[in-house]
Amino acid sequence: MISPTDISADLQEIAMKVKAGQRITDEECLLLFDKASLGFVGSLANEVRQQKNGEKVFFNRNFHIEPTNVCVFSCNFCSYSKLYAKRDEGWELSIDQMLHMVKKYDGQPITEVHIVGGVHPKMDLQFFADLLKAIKNHRPDLHIKAFTAVEYDYMFRKAKVSVAEGLKFLIDAGLNSIPGGGAEIFHPEIREKICADKVDADGWLLIHETAHQLGLHSNATMLYGHIEKPVHLVDHMRRLRELQDRTHGFNTFIPLKFRNKDNDMSHIPESTVVEDMKLYAIARIYLDNFPHLKAYWPMLGRQNAQLSLSFGVDDIDGTIDDTTKIYSMAGSEEQTPSMTTAELVTLIKQAKREPVERDTLYNEIRNYSGVEVNAELN
């Protein structure tokens, strides 16, 4: 136990606020980054997590479709995209090919498809509307979580429609929710160094706010562990917290650890596990209006995702089924990301928590706490 004399008065004050369910300020958040130990923020985050979600740890049964890795943008941290001029080295899937991927899961209890990719100038609003319709037509119950704000910004501008018009068009075609990608770091000082040419912070936030107003839920990410400083992380989370106060449309916050293989930022060392866990804990403490905090295991690695469950995390995404390339290409230890339900349940049980299968909107499908993990569990 930490004795009160071991920690400074300002940290003690923050701890009292958090325990009383009060919001911390940006200055207090910076103080946590600067002065607090991992144990200090970890135990506070654990309390916040417990108050919000009890002992439950959520996961879902999902797979990804990445329509293309050809991209008009050139984010320096990206290990995955191929510029349009080099498109021969990349991939571009047709609607039939993507529908074929969906059909592979016929008869399986998958609940979500996550569609995200590069920004290809020939894949336009109509193409994606046709894709959503084809998927919904084949499998109406499958939740479609699709396209980042970066992809929307480009496709709506190209189609000369407003954000609301574009989103409504895609909702009519079958869109159910929006993933959190493309947020990176909002602060212009960093954004212009790591992804200068894509949608800026205000554009990203406007797309999510409009989606929330139209009744969609979405997620929010933050790419950390490169050239940013705590002040940029706090700025990023403050913008999200303010938007969430207005709309309550975000489901989960997903910090994404920068991986440094084969990209233009490969000279930057990756963050340490202590830095990773501290970031999760501080995010859980600061983002008091986000119901969930997700550790995306294909990027963090399954062991560190398991560890993060003691630092505020209550969600570890899903089964994935080796359908995403973004992280393996960026150097994650998870080169073929796929976990069975039994593996996810075991991982959560080993951390002495309750595994709960959810749908995308966190409706509970099955609580596995009393279920024995055996060969029949799939």
Ligand code: V47
């Ligand atoms: O925006 C790209 C990140 C994101 C690297 O909403 C990298 O449930 C680390 O947003 N190192 C796309 N990260 C993926 C994404 C996501 C993933 C899982 C779940 C959800 C959700 C959203 O991937 C990009 C970018 O921040 N990324 N390159 C890299 N080298």
Ligand code: SF4
């Ligand atoms: Fe394109 Fe996304 Fe890679 Fe940026 S992160 S280059 S927008 S695929």
